[in-house]
Amino acid sequence: MESSRRRFLKLAGISAVGLGTAPALNAFAASGGHDAAQPYVKKGARALRAKQWAMVIDTRRFHSAKDLEPMIEACNKSHNIPTKITNTDHEIKWIWEAEFHHAFPTKASKFLSEEIEHKSFLVLCNHCENPSCVRACPTKATFKRESDGIVLMDFHRCIGCRFCMAACPFGARSFNFRDPRDFIPEDDKNLEFPTRMKGVVEKCNFCAERLAVGKEPACVEASDGAIIFGDLYDPHSHVREVLKENYTIRRKQQLGTEPSVYYIV
Amino acid sequence: MLELAFKGGKTYWGWIVALLAIIGAAFGVYLWQLKFGLGITGLSRDVSWGFYIANFTYLVGVAAGGVMVVLPYYLHDYKAYGKVTILGEFLAIASIVMCLSFVIVDLGQPTRIFNTLLYPSPNSILFFDIVVLQGYLFLNIIIGWNVLEAERNNDHYQFWVKPLIYLSIPWAISIHTVTAFLYCGLPGRGFWMTAILAPRFLSSAFAAGPSLLILLCLFIRHFTKFDPGREQIQSLAKTVAYAICINVFFFLCEVFVAFYSNIPEHMDHIKYLFVGLHGHSLMVPWMWTSMILMVVGIILVVNPVTRKNENILVIACIVIIFGTWIDKALGMIAGGFVPNPLHQVNEYWPTGPEAMISLGVYAVGALVLTVLYKIAVSVKEEIRG
Structure with a gap:
């Protein structure tokens, strides 16, 4: 008792x-x-909202590497990308072009249609639903924003260990091997977006800074409708409508990271 | 006991000064790296880890290798190792100091290193690696120092040291397991994605660590009045023999799985290392050298005639140290990052500044090891006298 x-x-x-x-x-x-x-954090009155932002790239609308330039340039200008770095080892790339068998190495058939084999495809951070880079980061400098699923970077917290680069299966991350500020073209400087310092990792942020003020990502805006952007979990979103009507593929889907960038081929 | 490190002959002080000179020169290069950025290394967007992390990985193994004298002595009461456990523990301390230094020189923003403690992230294996490495460092400092001091005072070490010693044994396994987990849990890196990566790391560690210990024992016998003992050296050599055989066996298991399954993502990395890929073959001569060295090492340490001849044993140990270093340091990193996630081949080779900074870190380790071994050997000589 x-x-x-x-x-x-x-x-x-x-x-x-x-x-x-x-x-x-x-x-x-x-x-x-x-x-x-x-x-x-209070959302701006004009801010665009979603549960998980996603992108559908209609690659049928692009025929050559030249067709992709407007999107890449828009991104570079918008984010102060140091495009004057000539050493390819030290390149900073947020969105760039790759051939089919590089963009989709596990999907490249032995005999591809000639058009697809030689065409260029846009590649960027997939803002995965299960991002392996976020898992790897020892300081939470890269994190998945709960409010809208964007995989973001805190450039001020990053210690530059580059574990996220090893963890990313898409090669979407770049490291500042040297001070990038000297390599931003003078006319391209965007004073509304921070430049980075040497020794930190960076990557595409789905234009979180533009979404916050009600604008679509720079590449979407420059794509003339070929890139569709929207909420993956809103059944009535433009993205979902396009996904319903078209067969799409994703990069390295078998790895289970659940990329949020879809391609219509 | 620290005072013992300040009593030495001309050769001792000459060696210390030489090491300090190397450290000083390397530190100068490191300042340049701090100013310019990691762009002075051979690292790239595709091969984002290189020589620093490779050496870090290898030295975690050397540190873990120390357990191969601690375990038989404390768990199996193998008395002969009583003389040399301190050498294993002090080698572990020097190795961990080098590991942590290699991590720091690899960081893009080293001044922010404490962000790992300010924002602890248990989802990151790097977080656990920092925890286990520092834990192992402290364990070895506490255990080594207490046991040696007790020995000097002709006394039994403190009772609370014993549980720490038992703890240090699985802890040694943990440091290399966690280090392997840094690599083998990453999706899309076919070369590392293997469940036997941690066992492979451990087998290579238990070959390389004891090999280095044998060389150090022979050095101490030759240059001081303390003899670590023939039996001890021979027992260590048997450990090396088993470990290096298992290491090569594990590697062959990897080759079988990759090539019999015929899955390109797993084969391509091994192809790059051993026959070259798309015309890129920088690593090929190194990898074959590594294989030859390890096989020669096996022949020399497994065969009792050559193993028992200490002159040949020295060669065997050197061969095994270099063979495993190429395999685990150079090949493990280059093989994992090439080809890159987009299946492009972009090779890596360390630059001069990178090698110089690495040499400086090794000099730091040598300095720590020299001071610690000087103390240990002086105590052993005192007891004998």
Whole structure:
């Protein structure tokens, strides 16, 4: 009797500590302000919202590497990409072009249609639903934003260990092997977007800064409708409508990272 | 005991000064790297880890190898190793110091290293690697120092050291397992994606670590009044014999799986290393050298006649150290990153500055090892005298 009663009290005490502290802390935090106990980031009035942003690239609309240039240039200008770096080892690439058997190495048949074999495809960060780079980062400098599924980088927290680069199966990440600021073309400088410093990793951010003010990503805007952007989990979004009507493929789907960039071939 | 490190002859001080000179020169190059960025290395967008991380991986193995004298002594009561456990533990300390230094010189923003503690991320294997490496460093410092000091005072070490010693044994396995997990859990890197990567790392570690220890034992016997003992060296050599055989066996298992299954993503990396891919064959001579060295090593340490001849044993150990270094350091990194995720071949080779900084890190390790071994050997000489 005695012992079971004591055990009960002890258990109850332990549970009380566990259950009790969180509400107590919340109450304490709330006592200072009004009803908003938790800090949160308020969305801009014009901000575009989604559960998981996704992109469909209609590759039928592009016929040569030249057709892809407007999108790549729009991105480069928009994000202060140091395009004057000539050493390909040190290149910074957010969106670039690759041949089919490089963009889709596991899907390249031995005998491809001639057009597809020699055509260029846009490749960029896939903003995976299960991003392996985010798993690898030891400081949470790269993270999946819960509000809209974008895989983002905090350039100020990154320690430059490059574990994310090893973890990314799409080669989507670039490292600043030297100060990039000297290599941004003068006329291309965008004062509304930060430049980076040497020693940090960077990659496509699905134009999070443009979405926040109600604009579509720069490459989508420059694509003249060939790139469709929208919410993957809104059944009525443009992206979902296009996905319903067209057969699409994704890069290295078998790895289970669930890329959010789809291609109509 | 630290005072023992300050009593040495001309050769001892000459060696210390030489090491300091190398460290100083390498530090100068490192300052250049800090100023310019990692662009002074041979690293690229495609091969984003190189010589630094390769050496880091190899030295984690050397550190773990120390357990091959600790385990038989404390778990199997193999008394002969009582004389040399301290050498294994101090070698582990020097190796971990080098490992951590290699990680730091590899960082793009080293001043932000404490972000790993400010924002601990248990989802990252690197987080665990930092935890286990530092833990192993502290374990070995505490254990080594206490046991040696007790020995000097002709006393039994503190009772609380014993559980730490037992803990240090699985801990040694953990450091290399976690280091292998850095690589083998990454999707889309076919060369590393193998469940026997950690066992491979361990087998190579238990060949390389004890080989280095044998060389150090022979060096100590030759230049000091302390003899680590013939039996000890021979026992270590048997450990090396088993480990290097298992290492080569594991590698052949990998080759079988990749080539019998005939899956390109797994074959291409091995092809790049051993026969070249799309005309790129920088690693080919190195990898074959590595294989030849390891096979020669096996012949020399498995055969009792050659193993028992200490002059030949020296050659065997050197051969095994270089063979496993090429296999695990150079080949493991280059093989994993080439071809890249887009299946393009972009080769890597370290630059002069990169090699110089690495040499500096090795000099730091040699300095730590020299000081620690000086202390250990002086204590052993004192006891004998």
